Amino acid sequence: MIVQDVLNLRHVQRTRYFSNPDPLALLTVEQGAQKELMQSAIETIDLTRQFNSLTAVDKLNITVERGEVFGLLGPNGAGKTTTISMLCTILRPTAGKATVNGFDIVKQATQVRKSIGIVFQDPSIDDRLTGRENLYMHANLYGVPPNEQKNRIERVLKLVELEGRADDLLRTYSGGMRRRLEIARGLIHYPKVLFLDEPTIGLDPQTREHIWAYIEELRKTHDITMILTTHYMEEADRLSDRIAIMDYGKIVALGTPSKLKDTLEGDVITVKTKEAERLSSTIVKKVSIEKSRVTEGELEITVRDGKALLPRIVEIAASNNIYVESVSLREPNLEDVFLHYTGRAIRAESGDELHGLSAIRRRKIK
Amino acid sequence: MTETRGIYTLWLREIKRYLRDRTRIVSSFFQPLLWLVIFGSGMRFSGAVGNLSYQQFIFPGIIGQTLLFTSMFMGISVIWDREFGFLKEILVAPISRFSIFLGKMLGDSTDAVIQGTIVFALGLLLGMRLDLVMFLEALPVMILVTFGLVSIGLTVASFMESLESFGVIQSFINLPLFFLSGALFPIRGELVPSWIQTVSAFNPLTYGVDALRIIILGDAWQSLYPLYHDVLIIVCFDLVMMAIGTLAFSRQK
Numbered sequence: 001m002i003v004q005d006v007l008n009l010r011h012v013q014r015t016r017y018f019s020n021p022d023p024l025a026l027l028t029v030e031q032g033a034q035k036e037l038m039q040s041a042i043e044t045i046d047l048t049r050q051f052n053s054l055t056a057v058d059k060l061n062i063t064v065e066r067g068e069v070f071g072l073l074g075p076n077g078a079g080k081t082t083t084i085s086m087l088c089t090i091l092r093p094t095a096g097k098a099t100v101n102g103f104d105i106v107k108q109a110t111q112v113r114k115s116i117g118i119v120f121q122d123p124s125i126d127d128r129l130t131g132r133e134n135l136y137m138h139a140n141l142y143g144v145p146p147n148e149q150k151n152r153i154e155r156v157l158k159l160v161e162l163e164g165r166a167d168d169l170l171r172t173y174s175g176g177m178r179r180r181l182e183i184a185r186g187l188i189h190y191p192k193v194l195f196l197d198e199p200t201i202g203l204d205p206q207t208r209e210h211i212w213a214y215i216e217e218l219r220k221t222h223d224i225t226m227i228l229t230t231h232y233m234e235e236a237d238r239l240s241d242r243i244a245i246m247d248y249g250k251i252v253a254l255g256t257p258s259k260l261k262d263t264l265e266g267d268v269i270t271v272k273t274k275e276a277e278r279l280s281s282t283i284v285k286k287v288s289i290e291k292s293r294v295t296e297g298e299l300e301i302t303v304r305d306g307k308a309l310l311p312r313i314v315e316i317a318a319s320n321n322i323y324v325e326s327v328s329l330r331e332p333n334l335e336d337v338f339l340h341y342t343g344r345a346i347r348a349e350s351g352d353e354l355h356g357l358s359a360i361r362r363r364k365i366k
Numbered sequence: 367m368t369e370t371r372g373i374y375t376l377w378l379r380e381i382k383r384y385l386r387d388r389t390r391i392v393s394s395f396f397q398p399l400l401w402l403v404i405f406g407s408g409m410r411f412s413g414a415v416g417n418l419s420y421q422q423f424i425f426p427g428i429i430g431q432t433l434l435f436t437s438m439f440m441g442i443s444v445i446w447d448r449e450f451g452f453l454k455e456i457l458v459a460p461i462s463r464f465s466i467f468l469g470k471m472l473g474d475s476t477d478a479v480i481q482g483t484i485v486f487a488l489g490l491l492l493g494m495r496l497d498l499v500m501f502l503e504a505l506p507v508m509i510l511v512t513f514g515l516v517s518i519g520l521t522v523a524s525f526m527e528s529l530e531s532f533g534v535i536q537s538f539i540n541l542p543l544f545f546l547s548g549a550l551f552p553i554r555g556e557l558v559p560s561w562i563q564t565v566s567a568f569n570p571l572t573y574g575v576d577a578l579r580i581i582i583l584g585d586a587w588q589s590l591y592p593l594y595h596d597v598l599i600i601v602c603f604d605l606v607m608m609a610i611g612t613l614a615f616s617r618q619k
Contacts, residue, residue: 088458113460124451128383140375141459143368 039102041193041225042087046096049082056082058249059096064227066192069219071240072229073334079249080229081121084197087227088118088235101192114142117186121197121229123178127170131162131181134170134190142189145191150187156184160214176207183214193225194218200235208235215239233334243334245341252341257334264340266290267306269313272325279322286316302332303350367617372461380443380473384480394436398485401428402492418586425494426578427549429485429504430571431500433512433541436481438536440474441519445529461617471520471611475512484506496582503519503581510600511574524614547571554590570603 042064049057057079065071072080085091087100089109098105101115125134132153139149157163160180170178179199186194196215200208216239218224231234236243237257245253245260253260273279276299280292283301287309291302303309306329317324384390406421406428447453456466486504490496518539526532544550547567552558553566566572577596579587591599 090454090458097501110460113458116458118458120451120454122451124455126383126452127450128381128386129379133382137375137379138455140461141456141461143460145373146371167543 012195013329015138021349029056031233039066040064040070042070042098042100042227044087044096044098047083047086047093047098048095049079049086049091049335050094055249057086057093060249062244062251062254064193064334066225067223068241069215069226069228071236071243072227072246073231073233073236073243073338074229074246075231078231078246080246081197082230082249084118084227084229086292087112088195089113114136114189115192115302117180117189117194118171119186119194119199121201123182124183125170125178125185127173128168129223130169131157131173132166134181135166135185138185139188144189152188156187159187174207176203176210179203179207179211180214183211183218187218187222191224193227195226196226198230199228200230200232212238233338237334245338247342253337258354260334261332264290264336266302266304266332268330268332268336269299269301269303269306269310270328270330271313271317272297272327273299273317273322275322276323277318278320279324282320282322283316287312302336306331369461369465372459374470376456376466376469377473377476380470381476383443384418384477394432394481394484395488397435398428398488400431401431402488416586416588418583421492422583422586424492424550425489426582427547427575429482429508429578430511430547430549430575431544432485432506433478433482433574434515434547434571435476435540437474437512437515438519438522439542440478440531441446441521441523441526441536442532443470443474444520444523445526445532447588449529464612467520467608467612467615469518471513471608474516474520475509478512478516479505480509482512494582500582507574507577507581507597507600510597510604511571511577514570514600514604514607517604517611521607521611521614524611524617543569544572547575548590549575570600573597573599573603 012205041060044060044062047060048055051251060079060083062070062319072083074080078180082091086093087098087105089112092106100112102336103111105112121171126137129137135153135156136149139153144152157166160183162177162181162184165177170181173181183196183199199215200211202322203211212235215226215228219226219239226239228236228239240257242254243260244251253263255263271279274297276294276297280294280299280301283289284292287303289301289303289309293300301313310327310329314324314327402421402425406424410420444453447456459466483501483505486496486501519536522535523532526535546553546562546569548554548566548618549571551570553562573591573596576590577593577600580589580593580596590596
């Protein structure tokens with residue numbers, strides 16, 4: 001009986017040894033797999049880009065995990081597009097380094113390019129070709145096997161609901177349709193990382209809503225990491241798992257949207273009055289507030305419990321003979337976060353960065 | 367394999383764009399027609415060459431001119447692509463810059479050679495003595511000349527920031543190459559100033575026009591060089607220009 005067991009054990013051991021001659025090898029393989037899993041989609045180390053004397057991106061250190069939607073938020077000229085351009089191998093960094101999908105952006109540019117999909121800030125489709133032709137061209141450029149192309153193209157067309165218009169020339173498309181086709185195009189070669197550079201810039205609210213829905217859908221259905229740059233607060237808030245706020249080429253804050261908002265520690269009460277200054281100094285004396293800010297005809301106060309304090313503030317105003325036009329209370333949004341970290345409001349959208357025909361085109365899309 | 371398919375795709379794109387642009391095709395008839403009918407007829411009193419009528423003499427030259435002008439004009443597609451953002455889509459694709467250059471060059475060359483073929487057909491309408499064999503012999507020469515010329519156009523365009531500046535540079539290149547190629551007047555003989563003879567020897571189009579004349583005019587034309595000599599020089603010119611073009615496309619900001 002015992003002998004039998006020992007024999008059995010030997011047998012078990014032998015088979016195990018046979019499949020894994022070196023027991024330690026198993027461990028290393030497992031560790032390797034774990035490493036693969038742990039390896040981040042994007043990692044930058046002191047990534048820097050200078051244009052003559054201007055430092056567009058200044059020693060950027062970010063890590064983007066696999067599968068997350070990472071928002072890069074900042075005003076025009078903050079360095080978002082420059083960062084993306086470097087990660088997409090269009091621009092060379094002047095210092096520092098970065099990996100995308102584990103590949104070095106300078107030394108392994110071709111592998112990086114195979115791993116990524118990009119929806120550029122400016123339109124980048126051929127408007128003399130049809131939607132379908134544009135997609136086939138992309139599939140061929142990215143080495144999608146010919147026998148799979150038709151299938152994949154039908155699928156992405158369906159995803160962005162352009163099946164019906166696929167054989168029309170691009171020039172007959174609306175701005176939103178072009179954008180959707182560009183998103184579809186970015187997905188054909190199954191990228192590991194998808195860059196969306198201002199995906200909804202210059203689009204009307206309905207189309208924007210539409211594209212957001214696609215991006216959310218994509219996140220649910222595809223195993224894909226997305227980097228989203230935007231200067232629309234609500235866009236970053238709604239889509240991103242984590243947000244990095246960028247200003248003058250640097251990351252000034254980083255975290256989940258709710259964490260970032262929590263750092264403000266409170267609600268924002270806005271009082272519209274002609275005597276904002278006087279009201280501000282009176283309030284400071286009477287109640288405890290986190291922060292107050294006076295702009296033309298407006299007083300903005302950050303407080304811990306807005307609902308409880310709102311009536312008190314109106315009361316204070318009334319007892320000091322200050323006429324209040326309106327009062328509003330809101331929970332902090334990313335706009336406030338941005339203001340908090342940079343000391344100024346995010347600049348309104350402008351076409352400043354565009355030149356020549358691209359600018360004309362951009363205007364047309366609007 | 368990926369590279370080949372990339373090249374094919376870029377080639378196909380240029381062809382499709384060309385064939386959909388009707389104005390370009392229609393206008394391609396027009397300019398050679400002006401040269402052959404008006405200029406060719408008008409100059410015939412002053413410029414008969416040997417036993418050839420002036421129109422016969424300039425016909426191969428006008429084919430060369432069409433190839434030159436069309437090829438240089440094709441450079442505009444690079445600027446156009448950049449202005450409309452499409453160049454970025456190509457440049458981030460995982461294929462080599464050489465393939466990108468080659469695909470574009472082959473596509474643009476095909477367009478230019480189609481234009482040249484149209485001039486050939488035009489010659490037939492004007493009563494030139496042409497036949498299919500002649501065309502089939504001329505075709506490889508046309509193709510080879512075009513490769514080099516398109517490469518010049520693409521290279522120059524890749525350095526240009528705007529359509530306007532490319533237009534200016536283009537005429538700086540087009541006209542000297544055209545006038546000094548022997549397309550419109552003989553560049554050898556006692557009456558030709560020696561500086562024209564010297565400079566034209568450095569003009570790649572000189573060899574293209576000469577080769578086309580050997581094929582189209584046959585014995586009636588006193589050739590400058592033997593045909594193989596012309597072709598050899600054109601091939602060298604192609605290789606050099608393609609190398610320069612690839613380098614120009616490989617620059618990274």
